[in-house]
Amino acid sequence: MKEIFIISNDKFYVKKKDFFNSNKNTFTIINCFKKLKKIYLFARTSKNKGLFRHKMSNAELIGVNRIFEFKERIRKQKTLIISLTPYNFFIAYIFTLIGVRKKNLFLFLRSDGYQEYTIKYGKLGGLIYNMMLGFIKNKLNIITCSTSINKKIKSRLVYLSEISNKWLHYRKKNIKKINFTNKIRLLYLGRFRKEKGFQDLINLFNNLRIDCSLTIVGNDFKFLKKKKLS
Numbered sequence: 415m416k417e418i419f420i421i422s423n424d425k426f427y428v429k430k431k432d433f434f435n436s437n438k439n440t441f442t443i444i445n446c447f448k449k450l451k452k453i454y455l456f457a458r459t460s461k462n463k464g465l466f467r468h469k470m471s472n473a474e475l476i477g478v479n480r481i482f483e484f485k486e487r488i489r490k491q492k493t494l495i496i497s498l499t500p501y502n503f504f505i506a507y508i509f510t511l512i513g514v515r516k517k518n519l520f521l522f523l524r525s526d527g528y529q530e531y532t533i534k535y536g537k538l539g540g541l542i543y544n545m546m547l548g549f550i551k552n553k554l555n556i557i558t559c560s561t562s563i564n565k566k567i568k569s570r571l572v573y574l575s576e577i578s579n580k581w582l583h584y585r586k587k588n589i590k591k592i593n594f595t596n597k598i599r600l601l602y603l604g605r606f607r608k609e610k611g612f613q614d615l616i617n618l619f620n621n622l623r624i625d626c627s628l629t630i631v632g633n634d635f636k637f638l639k640k641k642k643l644s
Contacts, residue, residue, distance in 0.1 A: 415491075418454070421456045422455060434464040434465075490518075523560060527547070529562075559573070612630065
């Protein structure tokens with residue numbers, strides 16, 4: 415495979431070969447294909463530079479209006495869709511209409527979108543997400559990190575790195591002696607959004623009966639100010 419098409423819901427600001435956006439994780443995924451000859455990125459443009467910058471000399475940002483220009487190439491190459499959103503669903507649907515086969519379409523679900531849409535938009539949001547997923551689930555290959563989605567639809571499950579009993583078991587072999595008299599410091603690094611679970615973390619922390627501190631670091635200060643959390 416020398417080329418790949420990637421569909422992302424993110425907005426990108428592009429200056430020559432420098433790409434800017436506000437989601438570092440998207441760059442992490444795209445960077446997996448950095449050795450390919452060409453990466454065609456279907457995404458929206460932004461007039462503002464995002465917080466994160468990544469130089470991608472082999473990438474090209476393409477608008478929806480150019481889909482039919484690349485029609486023959488799209489049919490032959492693999493396409494990776496990062497998350498399921500109305501924008502991504504729209505492009506994926508067009509891809510199926512122009513004859514892209516299932517073997518070339520892959521949807522990567524990093525989390526349970528149904529739960530996120532329900533938290534953000536209520537029951538209607540969850541219904542819309544289920545409708546989008548139900549419509550295209552048989553038209554592409556699904557890779558997910560969510561066990562709840564894996565139980566509902568046919569998909570390939572990818573396990574994220576996490577602290578589990580197995581991880582702790584092997585970690586004990588190399589861990590240094592811990593001074594339990596020191597105060598435990600917890601760190602949350604992420605976006606301040608309800609669907610990301612930061613409020614649940616705060617509630618859990620408030621119920622802890624140990625001497626510890628919690629530091630929260632993120633970039634959504636407008637949300638914090640609105641919720642009077644800053």
